[in-house]
Amino acid sequence: xxxxxxxxxxxxxxxxxxxxxxxxxxxxxxxxxxxxxxxxxxxxxxxxxxxxxxxxxxxxxxxxxxxxxxxxxxxxxxxxxxxxxxxxxxxxxxxxxxxxxxxxxxxxxxxxxxxxxxxxxxxxxxxxxxxxxxxxxxxxxxxxxxxxxxxxxxxxxxxxxxxxxxxxxxxxxxxxxxxxxxxxxxxxxxxxxxxxxxxxxxxxxxxxxxxxxxxxxxxxxxxxxxxxxxxxxxxxxxxxxxxxxxxxxxxxxxxxxxxxxxxxxxxxxxxxxxxxxxxx
Amino acid sequence: xxxxxxxxxxxxxxxxxxxxxxxxxxxxxxxxxxxxxxxxxxxxxxxxxxxxxxxxxxxxxxxxxxxxxxxxxxxxxxxxxxxxxxxxxxxxxxxxxxxxxxxxxxxxxxxxxxxxxxxxxxxxxxxxxxxxxxxxxxxxxxxxxxxxxxxxxxxxxxxxxxxxxxxxxxxxxxxxxxxxxxxxxxxxxxxxxxxxxxxxxxxxxxxxxxxxxxxxxxxxxxxxxxxxxxxxxxxxxxxxxxxxxxxxxxxxxxxxxxxxxxxxxxxxxxxxxxxxxxxxxxxxxxxxxxxxxxxxxx
Amino acid sequence: xxxxxxxxxxxxxxxxxxxxxxxxxxxxxxxxxxxxxxxxxxxxxxxxxxxxxxxxxxxxxxxxxxxxxxxxxxxxxxxxxxxxxxxxxxxxxxxxxxxxxxxxxxxxxxxxxxxxxxxxxxxxxxxxxxxxxxxxxxxxxxxxxxxxxxxxxxxxxxxxxxxxxxxxxxxxxxxxxxxxxxxxxxxxxxxxxxxxxxxxxxxxxxxxxxxxxxxxxxxxxxxxxxxxxxxxxxxxxxxxxxxxxxxxxxxxxxxxxxxxxxxxxxxxxxxxxxxxxxxxxxxxxxxxxxxxxxxxxxxxxxxxxxxxxxxxxxxxxxxxxxxxxxxxxxxxxxxxxx
Numbered sequence: 001x002x003x004x005x006x007x008x009x010x011x012x013x014x015x016x017x018x019x020x021x022x023x024x025x026x027x028x029x030x031x032x033x034x035x036x037x038x039x040x041x042x043x044x045x046x047x048x049x050x051x052x053x054x055x056x057x058x059x060x061x062x063x064x065x066x067x068x069x070x071x072x073x074x075x076x077x078x079x080x081x082x083x084x085x086x087x088x089x090x091x092x093x094x095x096x097x098x099x100x101x102x103x104x105x106x107x108x109x110x111x112x113x114x115x116x117x118x119x120x121x122x123x124x125x126x127x128x129x130x131x132x133x134x135x136x137x138x139x140x141x142x143x144x145x146x147x148x149x150x151x152x153x154x155x156x157x158x159x160x161x162x163x164x165x166x167x168x169x170x171x172x173x174x175x176x177x178x179x180x181x182x183x184x185x186x187x188x189x190x191x192x193x194x195x196x197x198x199x200x201x202x203x204x205x206x207x208x209x210x211x212x213x214x215x216x217x218x219x220x221x222x223x224x225x226x227x228x229x230x231x232x233x234x235x236x237x238x239x240x241x242x243x244x245x246x247x248x249x250x251x252x253x254x255x256x257x258x259x260x261x262x263x264x265x266x267x268x269x270x271x272x273x274x275x276x277x278x279x280x
Numbered sequence: 281x282x283x284x285x286x287x288x289x290x291x292x293x294x295x296x297x298x299x300x301x302x303x304x305x306x307x308x309x310x311x312x313x314x315x316x317x318x319x320x321x322x323x324x325x326x327x328x329x330x331x332x333x334x335x336x337x338x339x340x341x342x343x344x345x346x347x348x349x350x351x352x353x354x355x356x357x358x359x360x361x362x363x364x365x366x367x368x369x370x371x372x373x374x375x376x377x378x379x380x381x382x383x384x385x386x387x388x389x390x391x392x393x394x395x396x397x398x399x400x401x402x403x404x405x406x407x408x409x410x411x412x413x414x415x416x417x418x419x420x421x422x423x424x425x426x427x428x429x430x431x432x433x434x435x436x437x438x439x440x441x442x443x444x445x446x447x448x449x450x451x452x453x454x455x456x457x458x459x460x461x462x463x464x465x466x467x468x469x470x471x472x473x474x475x476x477x478x479x480x481x482x483x484x485x486x487x488x489x490x491x492x493x494x495x496x497x498x499x500x501x502x503x504x505x506x507x508x509x510x511x512x513x514x515x516x517x518x519x520x521x522x523x524x525x526x527x528x529x530x531x532x533x534x535x536x537x538x539x540x541x542x543x544x545x546x547x548x549x550x551x552x553x554x555x556x557x558x559x560x561x562x563x564x565x566x567x568x569x570x571x572x573x574x575x576x577x578x
Numbered sequence: 579x580x581x582x583x584x585x586x587x588x589x590x591x592x593x594x595x596x597x598x599x600x601x602x603x604x605x606x607x608x609x610x611x612x613x614x615x616x617x618x619x620x621x622x623x624x625x626x627x628x629x630x631x632x633x634x635x636x637x638x639x640x641x642x643x644x645x646x647x648x649x650x651x652x653x654x655x656x657x658x659x660x661x662x663x664x665x666x667x668x669x670x671x672x673x674x675x676x677x678x679x680x681x682x683x684x685x686x687x688x689x690x691x692x693x694x695x696x697x698x699x700x701x702x703x704x705x706x707x708x709x710x711x712x713x714x715x716x717x718x719x720x721x722x723x724x725x726x727x728x729x730x731x732x733x734x735x736x737x738x739x740x741x742x743x744x745x746x747x748x749x750x751x752x753x754x755x756x757x758x759x760x761x762x763x764x765x766x767x768x769x770x771x772x773x774x775x776x777x778x779x780x781x782x783x784x785x786x787x788x789x790x791x792x793x794x795x796x797x798x799x800x801x802x803x804x805x806x807x808x809x810x811x812x813x814x815x816x817x818x819x820x821x822x823x824x825x826x827x828x829x830x831x832x833x834x835x836x837x838x839x840x841x842x843x844x845x846x847x848x849x850x851x852x853x854x855x856x857x858x859x860x861x862x863x864x865x866x867x868x869x870x871x872x873x874x875x876x877x878x879x880x881x882x883x884x885x886x887x888x889x890x891x892x893x894x895x896x897x898x899x900x901x902x903x904x905x906x907x908x909x910x911x912x913x914x915x916x
Contacts, residue, residue, distance in 0.1 A: 034535065041510060048512065059508050059521075064677070064871035071873055073420040091873070109821060113321075148760045155846065156677035157871035165678070173666075173675050176687065179857050180846035182867070183535030192539065193751055194762055207538065290717050290807040296709025297718075300777055304733050307744050307774070358623050365624030368681055369617070382898070383631050389828065389897035390890055391835025393862045394638065397869065397886040402637045405874050436630060443627075469613045496738025499818035500837040500862070504870045526739045533743045534842055544746075550740055565728070 018031040018115065028056045028252050032066020032079035033159050036203040036241050039272040040079050043260050046268060052150045056256065060183070064161025070244055071095060078244040078251050079200065081159030082110065082166075098247035104240040105260050107275040109225030110164065113199040120144035122222035123215040125236055128168055131198060134175025139196070152187045152199040153178040160184065163239055181249045203230070204273030227243055227275045240277065300568045308554070315551030318544045323437035324552070328510065328545075337549055343522035344425075347502070350431035351438065356488050358435070359442030364445075367450040368472050388407050396501035400425075404505060421519055428518040430506030437501055438491035445490065449483020450476060450569070482571040489564035497557050499526040525543030525553050620723050638890055654877035655683040660884075674848035674859065676868065676878050685880050685888075687848040691858030692766075695840060698769025698775035699776050704826055706773070707780030711825075715788040716796075716810040727785075734778035740915050742842035745771030750786040750843065759857075763845035765854040771839040776829040781902065783828055787821020788814060790911055817911065824903035831896030835889055837862040881885075 010066050030040055037060035044056035063080040069092045070078040084100060112123065120142050123131075130136040132151055140146045140191040141186050153174060165171065181187050184201035190209045191197040203211075204226045213222030216236040229235040251258050266276035326336030362384075369376045408423035422428070451477050461471045477484075499507075509531050510519040515522040529549050536542040644651045645660070663670040664682055674686035710730065714723050749770055750762040791814050799809040815822070845857025846867065867880050872879040 037509075044512070055512055057513075057521075058513055059510075061870050068871050068873050072424075074424045110349075118749060150761055154674070155867045157868060162677065171679055173673065173678060176849045177847055177851075177857070179761070180859070180867070181534065182841075183531075185535040186632070189534075189536065189539045190762065194754075196760060263579075288807075290713075292809075293709045293713035293717060296706045297713045300710050300733070300781075301729055302725065303774060304729055307736070307741075310744070310748055311740075358627050360619045361623035362627040365620050369620065369624075380628050380631075383628075385901060386738060386894050387631060387634075389831050389835075389900075390893050391827045391837060393835070393837040393860055393865050394886050394890050394893075395634075397883065398638055399863060399875075401883065402633070402642050406637075436634070439627065439630075443617040455802050467610075467613055469616050473616075493735060497657055497739065499737070499739045500866055501867055522907075526737055529743055530739050530838065530842070533746055537585050546743075553737060554740060557737060558732065558736050561732070565731065 008203050010178050018227055026054055028054070028077070028253070028256055029059045029075045030056060030077045030079055030243075031061065031069045031075040032059075032092070033063040033241070034060040034154075034185075035063075035080040035081040035108070035158075035160050035205075036079040036106075037267065038194055039204065039241075039274055042268050042272055043265060046265075047256060047259055051172040051255075054252065062155065062157035063162070064157035070246065073246075076245065077249075077257070080242045080244055081239065082163045083242065084244060090119045092246055097245050101245045101248055103243045103245070103249075103257060103261075104258075104277045105173055106241040106266075106269045106277055107230055107242050108205045108239055109165060109230040109235045110160070110168075110200055110237040110239065110277075111203045111225050112214060113188060113197075113201065113206060114212045115191055115195045115197055116208065116210050117195050117210075118144060118210060118214065122215050124215045124217055125168060126217065128214070129170065129172070131162070132169060132174055132178060134177060135230075147196045148195045149198055151175070151178045151192050152181055152197055153202075154184070154187065155159070155182060164237075167239075168200075202274070206273070225272070230275050241274065311547060311554060314544070315547035315549075318548035319551055323545075323548055326410050326430075335545075335561060337372065337525060337528060337552065339511060339514055340523040340525045340528040340549070343507075343554075344496055344525045345388075346515055347431050347434065347506075347524060348492050348520060350427065350494060351434040351495045352488060354432060354435035354485070355491055356440050359439050360446050360484055363443045363446035363450060363534050364440075364472055364477075367447055368468065368476065384443050385441045388444070390506050391435060392500040393497050395433055395437045396503060396505060398436070399429055399501060399505040403429040403432055422497025424519075425504060425521060427506050427507040427515050427518045427522045430522070432503045433501045433505050434495045434498065437498065438494050441491045441494065442484075442487040446480065446484050449486075452483065452571070453479045461469075482567050486564045486568045486571070489560055489567070493564065494562035496560065497526050497550035497553065499524070499530055502527065525556075526548060529553060587660050594706055610726060612740045613880040615884075618767065619842055620845055621675070635890075638883060638887045641880060642887040644880045645884045648880070649825060651877045651880050654681055657879055659683055660685045660881070670703070674864070676881070681877070683877075685885070687850050688859055688861050688864055688885070690850055690852065691844070691848065692834055692862075694765045694854060694858050695772060695844065695850060695860060696830060697766050699707055699772035699828060699833040700826065702770060703773035703776040703780050707777045707825065707829070708784050708822060710777075711784035711788055712815065715785055716806060716814060730778050730781050732783075733774065736774075738836060738838040739774055739842075741771050741774050742839040745839060745843035755904050759855045761845060761855065761857055764857050765844070768840050768843040768858075771843050772833045772836055775836055776833050779827040779832050783825035783900070784818070784822050787818040787825065787904065787907060790821065790908055791817045818907070820907040822909070824900040827896050828900035830856050831893045831900065834896070835893045836863055837866050841866050861889050865889075 008229060030044065037058060040058040044058045047056055048054060063082055064076040064186055066080055067084055069075040069083045071088065083102065089100050092098070112128065114120065119141070120139060122269070127136060127142055131149055132153065136142065138146065139149055139150055153164070165174065179190070181190060184205045187199035187201050188205050188209055191199040211224055212237055213224050216229050217221050223229050225235050225238070230238045242259055243260070245253060245257075261277070269276045277280065324341065325338050327338055328335045366380065367375055404423060404425060408429065411422040412420060449518040457475050457479070459473050461475045466474070502524060506521055507524045507527045509523070509527070511521060511523055529546065532542055532546040532549065536546070592786060645655065646657065660683055663672055664684055666673060672686040673682040674684050674687050675682045710726065714726055718726065745767050746763070750767045753759070754762045795813050795817055796809050800806070801811040804812070824842055840860045841863040844863060846859050846863055847857035848859040849856055865885055868878070869882055872882060
């Protein structure tokens with residue numbers, strides 16, 4: 001028992017000795033979007049490999065969580081899959097006296113996932129809205145089989161949720177029957193198991209599910225979220241993925257962001273299934 | 281006809297028992313079946329690689345251990361002190377004692393998420409921010425999720441377990457021991473420290489072990505008080521965030537995009553967590569039954 | 579126990595009959611001061627703990643109160659909007675959609691959702707838990723009892739995240755392919771998972787209640803010619819009924835507040851449907867999912883605390899009544915035999 005006690009105290013004192021502010025110079029905190037967490041993680045991993053002694057930690061939780069952390073001063077960089085609202089920018093201004101700096105770092109096409117067995121040819125934006133507001137409930141109305149549609153979405157702290165709501169639903173509410181899952185991975189996982197499912201999320205996550213071509217309206221052609229279609233704007237639901245900082249980035253933050261925007265960093269976008277941001 | 285009815289009731293009860301035994305067997309069997317292939321030494325000692333499809337869960341194990349160690353340091357002294365106070369120092373018929381006992385017993389039934397809410401709102405946003413403003417000029421040091429606050433939250437959560445187990449152990453010490461010690465001129469603290477506590481060590485240990493077991497498995501309270509999913513380093517300060525085996529399982533199960541690829545790792549993590557919790561629980565139960573047997577015969 | 583400190587005779591030395599050398603310390607002033615310090619430390623810790631417990635009540639309540647009185651919060655949400663139907667485009671209804679241009683905070687879908695899952699869980703766990711308890715206390719031979727009880731205790735020790743994992747990965751797909759439901763993650767999937775967490779509680783308390791029934795009851799019944807089953811059904815069970823009821827109440831409290839299982843297996847959709855094959859959103863899962871993104875002081879933050887306070891009060895009361903009933907049962911049974 002005495003050895004147990006001593007071990008306990010040893011571990012505790014080891015921890016306690018590290019009390020305090022921490023070496024802010026060498027650690028960079030990036031928080032936010034779950035859509036971007038895999039991409040952000042790869043950037044961090046590669047950056048740390050090339051810059052020894054630097055630690056970049058990437059955490060998810062949703063764009064809303066990241067923005068909240070930025071407002072509270074809990075992160076250096078906020079990853080967000082949606083633009084910050086005016087209210088949020090005002091909060092930062094009020095708190096820090098500086099404007100946020102919005103930096104697009106990658107391009108994404110919001111992919112509509114369906115199960116691999118689902119043979120529906122395509123869907124228009126209007127139909128997509130109707131599905132997610134609960135007005136269309138059966139696949140046969142979309143040209144598919146006679147099955148009820150089970151719609152999966154994200155939790156309300158997700159940037160993807162907000163983006164979808166604004167740009168596809170036009171600000172309308174989701175139907176209450178839309179299942180709210182954590183993380184894009186959760187949606188992909190659910191859609192891959194359920195032949196009736198439909199879901200949405202970043203293009204980098206489409207594994208073992210089928211990407212449903214989207215038509216802007218009745219008269220357009222169905223478009224898949226390929227690099228060409230997203231970069232050219234042909235795919236109707238494309239968006240930028242952002243880094244946000246309080247004020248102009250400096251020091252390690254600036255170094256990191258510059259690296260992410262460099263050809264080397266942008267190459268990683270493609271690796272993760274996203275698309276490089278247009279040259280500025 | 282009456283015997284038919286009698287057999288039915290007995291049979292129903294037997295059926296109920298079989299159902300629950302089967303459910304447990306299925307759950308454990310499923311986990312063991314799919315989890316055993318990846319539960320290797322490498323799994324326990326390696327970090328996650330390739331987007332959590334390879335490697336191991338070492339940082340999660342380390343994080344869990346640190347969390348539990350801090351939690352135990354906080355909860356055992358406080359819990360034992362409270363139980364000692366209630367049982368040895370306070371007046372038997374005190375209303376305060378009754379109220380406190382009631383509060384502790386019923387707090388055990390409060391959902392874990394409520395403790396998480398309290399931990400977030402009180403420890404992080406109130407105390408943490410307060411420390412930052414007062415001692416660090418507003419810089420964000422303690423006012424954010426970290427292992428310190430998470431372990432204090434878990435300590436509050438497991439406090440009832442420790443207090444109740446300690447009280448049970450203290451009560452089991454025969455009154456004559458105390459009376460004899462007093463008759464020999466010992467002071468109250470001497471009675472407690474030299475007679476009562478040594479006799480209660482088993483019960484205190486049980487309480488501590490049960491608390492530790494809960495700390496290993498409970499995820500809800502730490503979700504927004506300090507745990508994180510993928511950290512590049514191990515927690516080395518009180519203000520670090522940490523990985524946790526239970527939380528790791530939660531994220532892998534709900535947010536992993538490539539289910540097939542992460543499935544083996546997920547199952548192995550679950551198996552590991554189960555083994556840890558079972559080992560702890562078993563130890564606690566064994567100690568407790570040995571004490572009870574000793575009391576019955578002794 | 580009233581321990582009166584014996585008066586110290588500072589002049590005499592230790593008696594030869596003293597069983598332990600501690601008697602020496604009686605006389606030193608240093609150790610007496612140390613003792614005083616220790617006693618203060620113990621009292622301080624105990625009071626600190628008591629204060630912490632009170633603090634939990636107070637703090638959660640305090641952060642929930644702005645829903646009642648703060649002007650700023652009441653612009654977004656107030657008691658009426660929490661509980662009564664909201665005006666929506668297309669009529670009125672109950673909607674929980676806190677992140678929107680017009681945030682909507684109806685609590686009713688969350689309440690119904692939590693209740694739905696709890697009912698499903700109780701429907702499964704009460705019969706199984708009580709049946710197993712009766713089996714253990716009335717029918718099973720000793721060796722079987724010593725297998726069943728540890729297995730159930732083992733189940734009690736399984737972390738809820740593991741049960742949630744099992745419900746999500748195994749149960750959901752299996753149940754959907756067996757019953758052909760539209761939705762994988764629904765109240766039945768989550769309910770079965772919840773029951774795995776609730777059964778040990780129901781079992782333990784019910785078994786305690788049953789074994790507390792004096793054996794004289796059973797002996798009398800058997801002597802009159804009844805079979806074991808008849809004795810169990812007509813004599814023991816009715817006698818233990820208050821305890822069994824308490825077991826159900828405690829199980830209810832547990833199911834109502836459980837977080838991880840529901841977070842993983844419910845689908846988290848805030849529907850108003852009472853259909854158990856539909857998804858639902860529970861109180862605790864809402865807090866778990868939304869807490870990280872709220873900023874302190876916002877209306878959303880206060881509503882989440884309000885939900886937390888609600889959960890706290892309800893589960894605390896459930897526990898209180900459960901334990902009170904058990905002690906009443908015990909008193910009644912012991913009173914009767916005296």
